[in-house]
Amino acid sequence: MSERSASAVLAEAAAAAGYAPSVHNTQPWYWRVAGGALYLFADRRRQLQNTDPDGRLLMISCGAALHHARVSLAAQGWTASVRRMSDPADGDLLATVTLADHVGVTASAMRDFQALRLRHTDRRPVSAYGVPPIALEEIQRAAGGEGVDLHVLKPDQVSELASASARADHIELMDPEQRQELAYWVGGERAEGTGVPDSAIPHAPLQTVVPGRDFVRAGTLEAGPGHDKEASYAVLFGSGDSPADWLRAGEAMSATWLTAQQLGLSVLPFSAVIEVPATRETLHRTILEGIGYPYLVLRIGLPDPDHAGAPHTPRLPAEQTVEIAD
Ligand SMILES: Cc1cc2nc3c(=O)[nH]c(=O)nc-3n(C[C@H](O)[C@H](O)[C@H](O)COP(=O)(O)O)c2cc1C
Incomplete structure (x- = not known):
């Protein structure tokens, strides 16, 4: 174990997951840090009940948050083990993440993490050049x-x-x-x-x-x-x-x-x-x-080269989506 506790590392990953894209920016996830593990739950209060009754887009949004948490763990030097949908009795428990090995930070992990902070949805027209x-x-x-x-x-x-x-x-x-x-x-x-x-x-x-x-x-x-x-x-x-x-x-x-x-x-x-x-x-x-x-x-x-992109969309404060029970 590194100097920081598992709980601090996992809480940081859950907070970074808040930058994930989600349908209509609903952020339909809830994280719990407890007993050295990070649990991801669907938060049905922010499901689009009429547009997304089956929860497809909710699950895709939560998957994006899970990947963002994984990227944050890698940027903190950790490999992680992820169990997905492991409780048949609780369909809202989507994943359980635990730390595996502290392997140190790679350049590619840092690039992914930087991209996580910069990424946004771009609804402007694209440039006149095609994607290679x-x-x-x-x-x-x-x-x-x-x-x-x-x-x-x-x-x-x-x-x-x-x-x-x-x-x-x-x-x-x-x-x-x-x-x-x-x-x-x-x-x-x-x-x-x-x-x-x-x-x-x-x-x-x-x-x-x-x-x-x-x-x-x-x-x-x-x-x-x-x-x-x-x-x-x-x-x-x-x-x-x-x-x-x-x-x-x-x-x-x-x-x-x-x-x-x-x-x-x-x-x-x-x-x-x-x-x-x-x-x-x-x-x-x-x-x-x-x-x-x-x-x-x-x-x-390729993004429009002549106009600035949109500012980042707001996010819920981490206290509303991350519970630290440890
Ligand atoms: C599953 C999913 C579906 C989305 N569908 C649309 C869409 O149909 N049209 C659109 O303009 N944006 C769509 N978005 C983008 C979201 O509106 C956007 O991620 C959210 O507003 C947060 O903004 P950001 O991506 O700039 O951080 C979608 C995003 C996700 C994850």
């Missing part, structure tokens, strides 16, 4: 390292995604309860530390091939007149479609995003097509040709 194939391969390897596949869409599949995405948005916005949920989580300054603030939403509708989520309001984020024509679209997918698979998908999403960040690329998740069962099925049958279940769509691109 070699970069996409590296991002695919990052997903593969977490046991999840990443399929990069071919041009004809991007058109299929565009129509599925428009359909998903339309279906969601026709539903008054989903509209209400969206309005609850999106817009304003978000002083309470959750949700998507106006500062992260473009000030005007963008020209896009694939429509991004319609937040039904203009934000304050300056965005150029660019397009998404040079963006790459990719689907994270795998052979299972259970909560445990969605958790792994979230870990893979975090790993791909931190890799993209280090390659100077911007990432924007698209989840409406996953939330709506009919369009999720379209992705499964057409784009993935039945070879796997889609977990999340990602737009990957």
Whole structure:
């Protein structure tokens, strides 16, 4: 054991996990440090009950938080052992993390940790240059390292995604309860530390091939007149479609995003097509040709070089998401 106690190391990892991306910035996780272990729970109070009744996006978000905690442990020099969904009687206990060996900090662990602090969702148009194939391969390897596949869409599949995405948005916005949920989580300054603030939403509708989520309001984020024509679209997918698979998908999403960040690329998740069962099925049958279940769509691109990115979105204070019982 190093000079710091296991409890302090694990608490720091749980606090760093707070930087993880989550659907509508709901941060639907709760951490408990007790008896030399770190427990990750789903916090159903921040589940999108109408938009995400099965908790898919909640699990993906919690998976991202779990991966962020793992990155923090590596940046503190520790290897960790992780048991996922180990209690059949408690589906909300998502993972138990314990410290394994103190191996010291590697340069790659530090780069991952720096990327964790810099990463953010970029809803601006991408630049006029495409993503180098070699970069996409590296991002695919990052997903593969977490046991999840990443399929990069071919041009004809991007058109299929565009129509599925428009359909998903339309279906969601026709539903008054989903509209209400969206309005609850999106817009304003978000002083309470959750949700998507106006500062992260473009000030005007963008020209896009694939429509991004319609937040039904203009934000304050300056965005150029660019397009998404040079963006790459990719689907994270795998052979299972259970909560445990969605958790792994979230870990893979975090790993791909931190890799993209280090390659100077911007990432924007698209989840409406996953939330709506009919369009999720379209992705499964057409784009993935039945070879796997889609977990999340990602737009990957070179960031707009002419405008500043959005400021970081707020987060809940660690005291509200991390309990230290030791
Ligand atoms: C599972 C998941 C689904 C998401 N879906 C969307 C989406 O459909 N549209 C969008 O603009 N952002 C989406 N996001 C991005 C979140 O809104 C974003 O992570 C959150 O607001 C925190 O901001 P940050 O990523 O800049 O830290 C998604 C994120 C996650 C993890």
